[in-house]
Amino acid sequence: xxxxxxxxxxxxxLECLNEIFQAEMAGIVRYLHYSFMIMGHNRxxxxxxxxxxxxxxxxxxxxIGEKITSLGGHPPMISSKIVESNVHNVxxxxxxxxxxxxxxxxxxxxxxxxxxxxxxxxxxxxxFVQQETDHIDEVKKMLRRE
Numbered sequence: 431x432x433x434x435x436x437x438x439x440x441x442x443x444l445e446c447l448n449e450i451f452q453a454e455m456a457g458i459v460r461y462l463h464y465s466f467m468i469m470g471h472n473r474x475x476x477x478x479x480x481x482x483x484x485x486x487x488x489x490x491x492x493x494i495g496e497k498i499t500s501l502g503g504h505p506p507m508i509s510s511k512i513v514e515s516n517v518h519n520v521x522x523x524x525x526x527x528x529x530x531x532x533x534x535x536x537x538x539x540x541x542x543x544x545x546x547x548x549x550x551x552x553x554x555x556x557x558f559v560q561q562e563t564d565h566i567d568e569v570k571k572m573l574r575r576e
Contacts, residue, residue, distance in 0.1 A: 436501075436502070437546075439544060439546045440501070440546070440548075442544050443501075443541065443544040443545060443546070443548070443551065444498065444501050444502075444503045446537060446540050446541045446544050447494055447497055447498050447501070447503065447541065448498065448503065448505070448506050449510070449537055450490075450494050450534070450537045450538065450541065450558075451491060451494045451495055451498060451505050451506060452506055452508060452509050452510040453509075453510045453530075453533065453534045453537055454487045454488075454490045454491040454494060454534070455487075455491055455508075455509035455510070456509035456510045456511070456512045456530075457483070457484070457487030457490075457491075457530065457534065458484050458487045458488055458491065458509075459509060459512055460484075460512055460514075460526075460527075460530060461480045461481070461483040461484035461487060461527075462480070462481070462484045463514070464480045464523050464526075464527070465477045465478075465480035465481045465484065467518040467523065468480065468518075468520065468523070469518070470520075472520070476520060483527075483565075486561075490558065490561075493554070497551070497554065513526075514526065521573065524569055524572055524573050525573070527569050528566065528569045528570065528573070531562055531565045531566045531569060532566060534562055535559065535562040535563060535566060538555050538558045538559045538562055539555075539559055541555040541558075542555040542556055542559060
């Protein structure tokens, strides 16, 4: 539900927040699923890392949902589509994670541009850009063979 008094820019920012909310909801499901599918010698630390990612997606979802309602919106009851290769080796799962993180980062960068004069929203988005960039860097390091 969009408030009629909103500017076109504010409506676009709210739409972007809804997309982010759906992406973060999908992240919860994605990372929990990955944590269940990890097998082998390094299961415990990798499983924990994925569960930590699911917890972080939950925290992001809560913050974004609160922001949506603060702006007069209604957080969606669905997540974005979750694409999975059904290949559950660690490298493939990490590659899928990297794609997900990069797509989510793009949404947060879009939100930075849409924030307009709402400095608090811009700062919120910039903080998430930093966090998502850190995740991407970490996943890239995990994929390296050096």
